[in-house]
Amino acid sequence: MSSREKSTVVALATPVGIGGIAVVRVSGDLSLQIASQISGFPQNRFKNRYALFSPFLGPGGIEIDRGIITFFKGPNSYTGEDVLEISCHGGTVIPDQIIDACLHFGCQLAEPGEFTRRAFLNGKMDLSQAESVADVISAKTRLSKKFSYRILSGKFSELIHQLKDRLMNVVSQIEAELDFTDDEIDPVPKQQFIHMIDSVSNSGKDLMDTYKTGRLLMNGAIVSIIGKPNVGKSSLLNAMIDEERAIVTEIPGTTRDVIEVFYQIDEFPINFIDTAGLHSTDHPVELLGIEFSQRYITKSDLILWVFDINQPVNSILKDIKSPFFDAPFLPVLNKADLSEEITSWGDCLHQNGFDPTIVSAMNKTGLRSLKLKIKESLFSFDLSDQEILLTNSRHRNSLQDSLTSLRNARTLLSLDSDRALVAFEIRDALSHLDRILGVTTADDILDNIFSSFCVGK
Numbered sequence: 442m443s444s445r446e447k448s449t450v451v452a453l454a455t456p457v458g459i460g461g462i463a464v465v466r467v468s469g470d471l472s473l474q475i476a477s478q479i480s481g482f483p484q485n486r487f488k489n490r491y492a493l494f495s496p497f498l499g500p501g502g503i504e505i506d507r508g509i510i511t512f513f514k515g516p517n518s519y520t521g522e523d524v525l526e527i528s529c530h531g532g533t534v535i536p537d538q539i540i541d542a543c544l545h546f547g548c549q550l551a552e553p554g555e556f557t558r559r560a561f562l563n564g565k566m567d568l569s570q571a572e573s574v575a576d577v578i579s580a581k582t583r584l585s586k587k588f589s590y591r592i593l594s595g596k597f598s599e600l601i602h603q604l605k606d607r608l609m610n611v612v613s614q615i616e617a618e619l620d621f622t623d624d625e626i627d628p629v630p631k632q633q634f635i636h637m638i639d640s641v642s643n644s645g646k647d648l649m650d651t652y653k654t655g656r657l658l659m660n661g662a663i664v665s666i667i668g669k670p671n672v673g674k675s676s677l678l679n680a681m682i683d684e685e686r687a688i689v690t691e692i693p694g695t696t697r698d699v700i701e702v703f704y705q706i707d708e709f710p711i712n713f714i715d716t717a718g719l720h721s722t723d724h725p726v727e728l729l730g731i732e733f734s735q736r737y738i739t740k741s742d743l744i745l746w747v748f749d750i751n752q753p754v755n756s757i758l759k760d761i762k763s764p765f766f767d768a769p770f771l772p773v774l775n776k777a778d779l780s781e782e783i784t785s786w787g788d789c790l791h792q793n794g795f796d797p798t799i800v801s802a803m804n805k806t807g808l809r810s811l812k813l814k815i816k817e818s819l820f821s822f823d824l825s826d827q828e829i830l831l832t833n834s835r836h837r838n839s840l841q842d843s844l845t846s847l848r849n850a851r852t853l854l855s856l857d858s859d860r861a862l863v864a865f866e867i868r869d870a871l872s873h874l875d876r877i878l879g880v881t882t883a884d885d886i887l888d889n890i891f892s893s894f895c896v897g898k
Contacts, residue, residue, distance in 0.1 A: 449475065451543040452551035453536050454897040460531030462508075465539050466897060468556055471547050472523035476510055478546045479527070479539070489514040497529060499542045506535045520556050521563025554894025558887065561879060567598050568879025568890070572833055575894050576659060584708040585658040588830045597829050597836075598878060600648070604641055605874050608847075611637045612867040615860050635854050638867075642847045645840055648829065652837050654822040655830035657742060661703065661710035662819045665737045665768075668747035673775040676802035677747060678702065678715045681812065706816045714741070743818055744770035745811075750777055750799065754789050761795060771814055777801040835890075836877050843873035 449469025455462070467475055477484045480495040481502070487493060490513060497505045509528040518524040529535050544550065554575070561571040573592035580586035591597065614629050666674045682704050700715040714737045738744065744766060748757045761772050772790065778801040790797045798814055800807035824830075831837055850866035853859075875881050 448549045449547060450551035450555055451540055451548040452555070452897040453540065454526070454556075455531070457533065458531075459533075463529055463531040463536040465525075465527040465529065465536055465543070466551075466556060467525040467527070467543055467548060468518075468520045468522045468551075468559060469548070470523060472525045473512065475543055475546045475548065476512055476525050479542055480510060487512040489517075497527065497539055497542070499538060500545045505538045505542065506530055516563065516565075519565070520559040521565045522559060551896060552891075553896050554891030554898060555896075557894060557898055558891045561887075566593075566595075568887075569597055569601070569833070569836060569877055570595060571879070572835075572890060573597075574898060576832065578895070578898065580659070581661050581703070581710040582658075582705050582708045584824075585710060588655065588658060588832065591829060592832070600829055601874055601877055604644060605871060607637070607641050608867055608871050608874075611641075612864050612871070615864045615867070619861060619864070631854055631857070634863075635851055638847055638851050638854070642844055642851075645844050645847070648831055649837065649840060649844070651822060651827065651829070652831040654820055654824070655832035656834075657819055658710065658830065659832045661712045662742040663712050663714060663737070663740060664743045664745060664815060664819075665714040665716055665741040666745045666747060667716050667738060669749075672747045672749045673802045674747050675700075675715050677745070677773070677775055677800065678713055680800075680802040680805050681808055682713070706812045709816050709820050711815065711819075738766050738768065741766075741768045743815065744768050745773050745815075746770045747773045747775050750774040751779055758790070769818060771811070771818060772797040773811060774799045775802055777806065778804045839873045839876045843870040846870035846873065 447470070449467060449471035451465060451467045454464045454466040473484050473487060476482075476487050479497055480486075480493075481498050482493070482495060487510070490511065492509045492511045494507070495510050496507050499505050506529045508530065511526045511528070513519070513524040513526070515522040515524070527539055529539055540550075557566075557571050557574050560566055561568055570593050573589050576589035577586060577593055580589050611634060615634070618629070666678055668674050678700070682702055702713045702715070704711045704713055716737060744764075746761065746764075748760075757772075757774075761770075764770060772795055774790075774797050777799050796814075798807060798811045800811055831840070846866045846869040850863045850870070853863045853866065872881065879887075
């Protein structure tokens, strides 16, 4: 254990700023000593998991505040170490003074994610659970929080352990055959081994298939609203979110910068991007706005391609038959309140293989239908019976590496290769699953994971 991991650390565990209560967290061997120094009480006054009303004293015995100190005796604490939680008045001055006092009494400032990192190192949670702490905190909707919390609660770890147990059964049987003769043990038929490997691989692939939905739930889908100037893109955005977020005028080219708005459609997170109108121009500001629009288009999960329903139908068909981007899109025909040809418009586009949504941003008609199409296009995965969603790219990459090793093992079996090579590939698949749980993880990977956490967690 490094000297850093042996130290006692302190940090503010609640958000910085004005509030009724702030909590300062201390973790490490000096916790009980610091509780005594900052309160003026003897150490035996602090009972495990009992809240004690106390003054908070700085160096020299000057009283800073009064509040509650709760002592958690390790290993039955969040970090697995002795922990203090000091609940004081909120704001910035008092918590800072208490942290300064703790530093004077022997603490070090905690680094981002250090409390959770210590919890992982002390066996309070595996690495996948530790990573999910940040996901739960940053969840954008109740739905994304629900699936992140399932990982934090250990359900994802249970699934990985089940895959490991099934692979251990396979590799144990193969290695038993290598250690004993045919007279001592009945060899398992090749097809039975292949079936066992296929069963684990299929479970892994089913989990991999959830990654796209999991990623969108965690990060929010990027939905860009594009089209020519004055087709009503900004009006459509305002109508969908029922809020005036984008400036709307009859002057083409009013939107010269991208506007990003977070929104939820039935608890699915969406980042709507209102872009500048795409057209030919020599105006430097408009050119810059169009350049920004094109950047967002390239990283969009879905495009709402907005057209003025009063434009000639052939003009619209020509555009949508040859999209200038790779992302999936939904054609949206706006300004239905100004058109008398709505039915014929829809029939014409349907005959050409497109399913347009006809809306009126002005009258707010057709918006619910459009929102449902957006949700169905992005989140087509049925979540009703889904227990776990893969949300973390590191987990996905490790699982993909494990599946690659299993594919190699299957190929070797089908070619009647040396079973020692088959066992090696399955052991390699197991090692990749261990990486998900943090059984074998390099320090630089841990540094990268926990550096993204907030200080105090």
